Amino acid sequence: MFKYFPTNYVWNLSVDLSIEMGAKIGEIEEMCAPLQEAATRPDAEATQAFRATWARMADKLGELAADDEARGRELSAGDKLKRAANYYLTCERLQAHGAPGRVELYKRFLDVFAKGIRLAGDNCEIVEIPYEGSTLSALYVRAEGVDGPAPLLVQVNGLDSTKEMKYMVGLPQWLARRGVASLIVDQPGTGDALRLRGLTARFDSEHWASRIVDWLETRPEVDAGRIGMEGVSLGGYYCPRAVAFEPRFACGVVWGANHDWRDVQKRRLDREGSLPVPHYWAHVCWVWGAKDIDDFMKIAENVHLDGVLDRIKVPFLVTHGEKDSQIPLKWAQRTYDQLVNSPRRELKIFTEREGGVQHSSFDNSANAGAYIADWVAETLGGRIAATRG
Numbered sequence: 001m002f003k004y005f006p007t008n009y010v011w012n013l014s015v016d017l018s019i020e021m022g023a024k025i026g027e028i029e030e031m032c033a034p035l036q037e038a039a040t041r042p043d044a045e046a047t048q049a050f051r052a053t054w055a056r057m058a059d060k061l062g063e064l065a066a067d068d069e070a071r072g073r074e075l076s077a078g079d080k081l082k083r084a085a086n087y088y089l090t091c092e093r094l095q096a097h098g099a100p101g102r103v104e105l106y107k108r109f110l111d112v113f114a115k116g117i118r119l120a121g122d123n124c125e126i127v128e129i130p131y132e133g134s135t136l137s138a139l140y141v142r143a144e145g146v147d148g149p150a151p152l153l154v155q156v157n158g159l160d161s162t163k164e165m166k167y168m169v170g171l172p173q174w175l176a177r178r179g180v181a182s183l184i185v186d187q188p189g190t191g192d193a194l195r196l197r198g199l200t201a202r203f204d205s206e207h208w209a210s211r212i213v214d215w216l217e218t219r220p221e222v223d224a225g226r227i228g229m230e231g232v233s234l235g236g237y238y239c240p241r242a243v244a245f246e247p248r249f250a251c252g253v254v255w256g257a258n259h260d261w262r263d264v265q266k267r268r269l270d271r272e273g274s275l276p277v278p279h280y281w282a283h284v285c286w287v288w289g290a291k292d293i294d295d296f297m298k299i300a301e302n303v304h305l306d307g308v309l310d311r312i313k314v315p316f317l318v319t320h321g322e323k324d325s326q327i328p329l330k331w332a333q334r335t336y337d338q339l340v341n342s343p344r345r346e347l348k349i350f351t352e353r354e355g356g357v358q359h360s361s362f363d364n365s366a367n368a369g370a371y372i373a374d375w376v377a378e379t380l381g382g383r384i385a386a387t388r389g
Contacts (some may be wrong), residue, residue: 001363004141007375009325011050011095013362018090020365021168022083029089031057036053046092054091055105058084060171061203062112069119077137085113086168093160094277097286098297106195113164123176124167129185129215130280131208134199137192139163139293141172141182145387151226151250151380152181154212156205158233158360159276159287162191171369177379178384181222182351185212189254189287200289209242213249216331218379226250226380230372233276233360236327238304239260246309250316251315251379253372256324256360257332261303264327265296309338315379316342319372321350323357346375 003146004020005011015028027268031053061084068077072214095102101271117124123142128135153175155166163184166172172182178220186192189201202208209229217224228251231239235259243252258264268280277283281293291298316339320332329349336347348371350356356368374384 001358003026005036005252006237008039008042010278011035011039012361013274013276013359014050014090016349016358016362017165017169018086020362021086021090023086024083027057027083027087029251034173044096044099046289047096048099050094051091051105054087058112061087065116066234066340067118073243074119078116078118078122081112082120082262084170085109085164088112089164093162094278096284110192115185120123120378126273127183128149128242129212131211132205133201134197136185136187136199136208137163138183138185139167139172140177141167141184143179143181143382144176145383148222149381150179150181151228152183152210152216152222152250153253153376153380154216154227154229154233155182155184156187156209156229156235157185157190158231158235158258158276160190160363161232162282163202164191165284168383169365169369170285171230171373172363173337174373175376175382176385179215180373180380183212188191194287201287203299204245205238205242206321209238209249210246213246224248228252228376228380230376231253231385232256233327234258234261235337236303236360240305240312240316242358243314243316244308247313249266249314251317251376252312253317253319253376254335255319255325255368255372257320257335258327259305259334259338262300263304265300269297273327274359276326288303304310305335305338308374309335310340312339313341315328315344317346317372317379319348319361319368320351321359321361321363322352326359328334344379 003012039050061080065077065080092105125140125141163186172237188199230253232255236256243249281292285296288299319334339345354367355364363370
């Protein structure tokens, strides 16, 4: 794990995630160098200082992109805007719920990201999926080199990630090269669904996952018989639960197992384990629509997979980092052990040898992500070697 700030796990997590999304080390240094003293203070003022330096860099990249665009250099402009979106998202993610200007910052991020992928010519389309009188926003990435309907992997967030974060880390692109399409969704409780539509999380993830499959079945370029699902971090709970109760999924993958999140919350109340964001308890209450911590803990009692996984009758891959300091490794083993009716279950622990040993491989996603992409391609009928003319 790259530790720019020796004593601040949450800020280091954010920096590492930003690097995985394509940050440049010179820009990281410029943004983080003024923050050494602030990083020792776990307060709102320190978080605002983080926002100030990161947003300033994003603003500068936006100005440079405008210079490029004025000269017709759209590819260069798009690349800079995607990096600016990365930095806006990184500092927005650390702000407290209700912090002044947070919603505006998030909307700025969305606009910059959308323009960035358009100018860069990315294989990425922003789509809306009907849900409960509203919509779920998603990113659709088409499979490359496929004639006819293609397999597809639905990808969902954890507690505090967004669809754009998962897109920029790279799994959708790695899958596209392997002939597998992607749909990366801001499900209830995350991203756009939470921030702009007020859709809070629910433990019965099959409720929204089934609506996603309904939508995919209307897309003629998608093979409805080869739709899988992947979840990262808390998605390591959402995904298995959805696959267990929605039989149309052809496989499942967790990037960081999360078998018993209720137990993780109890340990966190006892100050055990690392936290993913500042203002953690206010954040989880916001995500789950709880009025206070006691109400949240009652909700969390439902967020576990015991008594669920024997319903899964499709291939399933469980992955976990050997040194995950947020979710104990034992929960990956528990998920694997309970997949008794999966015809092809696999437990992959990422070690120092291949990297990706931290939570959901945020310290090094490339090798772990490639492993997942290969497994999905093998399972759904994609390809694991380059096509050559």
